[in-house]
Amino acid sequence: MPYVSGLKCRECRREYPAEALxxxxxxxxxxxxxxxxxxISEVISADRISQGPLSIWRYQDxxxxxxxxxxxxxxxxxxxxxxxxxxxxxxxxxxxxxxxxVNPSFSFKDRVVSxxxxxxxxxxxxxxxxASTGNLACSVAAHAARAGIKSxxxxxxxxxxxxxxxxAIYGPTMVAVDGTYDEVxxxxxxxxxxxxxxxxxxxxxxxxxxGSKTLGYEVAEQLGWRLPEHVVVPSASGAMFTKIWKxxxxxxxxxxxxxxxxxxxxxxxxTVHHPAVITRMHMAQAEGCSPIVTAWKEGQTHVRPxxxxxxxxxxxxxxxxxxxxxxxxxxxxxxxxxxxxxxDVVEGIQLLAETEGIFTETxxxxxxxxxxxxxxxxxxxxxxxTVAYITGxxxxxxxxxxxxVNPLMVRPTLSSFEEALSERTAIGR
Amino acid sequence: xxxxxxxxxxxxxxxxxxxxxxxxxxxxxVTNIRRANVREKIGWVVLELDxxxxxxxxxxxxxxxxxxxxxxxxxxxxxx
Numbered sequence: 001m002p003y004v005s006g007l008k009c010r011e012c013r014r015e016y017p018a019e020a021l022x023x024x025x026x027x028x029x030x031x032x033x034x035x036x037x038x039x040i041s042e043v044i045s046a047d048r049i050s051q052g053p054l055s056i057w058r059y060q061d062x063x064x065x066x067x068x069x070x071x072x073x074x075x076x077x078x079x080x081x082x083x084x085x086x087x088x089x090x091x092x093x094x095x096x097x098x099x100x101x102v103n104p105s106f107s108f109k110d111r112v113v114s115x116x117x118x119x120x121x122x123x124x125x126x127x128x129x130x131a132s133t134g135n136l137a138c139s140v141a142a143h144a145a146r147a148g149i150k151s152x153x154x155x156x157x158x159x160x161x162x163x164x165x166x167x168a169i170y171g172p173t174m175v176a177v178d179g180t181y182d183e184v185x186x187x188x189x190x191x192x193x194x195x196x197x198x199x200x201x202x203x204x205x206x207x208x209x210x211g212s213k214t215l216g217y218e219v220a221e222q223l224g225w226r227l228p229e230h231v232v233v234p235s236a237s238g239a240m241f242t243k244i245w246k247x248x249x250x251x252x253x254x255x256x257x258x259x260x261x262x263x264x265x266x267x268x269x270x271t272v273h274h275p276a277v278i279t280r281m282h283m284a285q286a287e288g289c290s291p292i293v294t295a296w297k298e299g300q301t302h303v304r305p306x307x308x309x310x311x312x313x314x315x316x317x318x319x320x321x322x323x324x325x326x327x328x329x330x331x332x333x334x335x336x337x338x339x340x341x342x343x344d345v346v347e348g349i350q351l352l353a354e355t356e357g358i359f360t361e362t363x364x365x366x367x368x369x370x371x372x373x374x375x376x377x378x379x380x381x382x383x384x385x386t387v388a389y390i391t392g393x394x395x396x397x398x399x400x401x402x403x404x405v406n407p408l409m410v411r412p413t414l415s416s417f418e419e420a421l422s423e424r425t426a427i428g429r
Numbered sequence: 430x431x432x433x434x435x436x437x438x439x440x441x442x443x444x445x446x447x448x449x450x451x452x453x454x455x456x457x458x459v460t461n462i463r464r465a466n467v468r469e470k471i472g473w474v475v476l477e478l479d480x481x482x483x484x485x486x487x488x489x490x491x492x493x494x495x496x497x498x499x500x501x502x503x504x505x506x507x508x509x
Contacts, residue, residue, distance in 0.1 A: 131506050135509050317504075317509075
């Protein structure tokens with residue numbers, strides 16, 4: 001049984017039952033899941049978690065859906081790799097990569113969708129839906145297939161072929177929308193209000209977003225129940241960024257971290273900050289869509305919406321729903337916001353691939369380039385424990401790095417091969 | 430009758446324009462402000478609109494034409 005006591009508006013604090021609700025009826029503020037942490041603290045322990053399944057459902061006590069029969073394609077418990085080669089290039093001796101690109105549908109979205117799909121089935125929905133530019137559509141279609149329910153995914157009509165196929169293979173009803181970004185967004189929002197479907201990021205959003213907390217739990221567990229001093233996280237809506245922070249603080253408040261005393265969550269569960277949580281949260285956004293970081297740099301408390309124009313399409317949310325909450329997390333954690341020039345995104349992808357053998361998508365390129373900025377500016381000191389989150393797989397955005405394909409062209413003779421090799425060696429490639 | 434929840438974002442000089450008043454006066458739409466934050470150079474208003482579907486569409490098109498940004502209330506719903 002999930003230990004959920006209800007939903008609460010983040011703005012006006014009104015309380016609601018744990019149903020498929022989108023926003024507060026009174027002020028239209030976002031709703032957040034509230035937990036019965038007193039009961040959770042009586043049952044949870046590091047040992048209990050360690051004995052759980054090797055997926056996000058090992059943390060089922062801290063998730064808002066029942067772990068008894070989850071819609072699980074084994075999302076989560078992805079590798080946390082020490083990154084000595086990349087660390088050497090950046091001057092960081094204690095660098096780790098959280099490689100979430102190896103989830104079942106190849107992005108971190110499997111974490112949030114697994115929770116949303118499980119909750120949707122609990123509520124009795126027969127259709128899982130989303131609006132997506134790629135990763136989310138793949139994950140929704142895959143989880144619906146696993147759950148044996150229908151799925152409907154809305155995509156922009158000009159979406160790259162690889163992503164379309166990556167979602168279509170699971171058999172969803174795919175709707176390709178012909179329109180500007182804003183028009184597509186408005187349409188999908190309206191559809192979400194008018195159809196009895198579980199839209200993962202609309203009426204399931206409060207539950208869905210909680211799945212990202214597992215990115216925080218896993219890093220802490222994999223580091224031996226301790227927290228890193230820095231994390232570098234890509235941001236689109238800002239939800240994952242805030243949930244990793246929430247995950248760290250939940251672990252601290254529940255006494256799950258090594259040498260850390262438990263602490264009360266107080267009146268506001270979503271803003272609690274345990275003093276032992278010293279992780280600095282660094283946000284990474286690409287120049288072509290950086291509304292949250294821009295607001296942080298300008299000292300604003302309001303995020304001004306932008307029209308996305310970035311090759312990092314999985315981060316291209318121009319009007320981020322959790323932007324203002326993410327800004328508060330940057331400040332509370334004494335972290336930073338980092339804008340990566342579009343021209344550096346591919347460099348970041350290549351740097352990670354060439355040093356650590358991990359092929360990430362454009363969002364990962366943004367993270368690695370932001371990490372480089374932070375290391376070279378001295379914001380991260382050489383010996384500080386740092387984790388960079390890589391949230392999607394490079395096979396999904398191959399067109400971004402097509403320029404790397406430059407094979408030796410030879411005839412099938414040894415002499416032709418040796419001639420080509422010597423020419424290549426002579427020009428240093 | 431239809432009902433829509435929207436967010437208007439005003440920048441610079443638009444903050445001083447009585448856009449919501451005119452939306453209610455010039456179109457057959459009832460406006461109901463639920464949450465807002467207005468500063469010197471930027472402001473946003475979250476509101477509910479009641480009226481015929483076509484009239485709301487027409488009204489929102491006019492609001493957009495003034496330079497005010499119109500978004501769904503919960504932010505972007507398209508994700509990566």
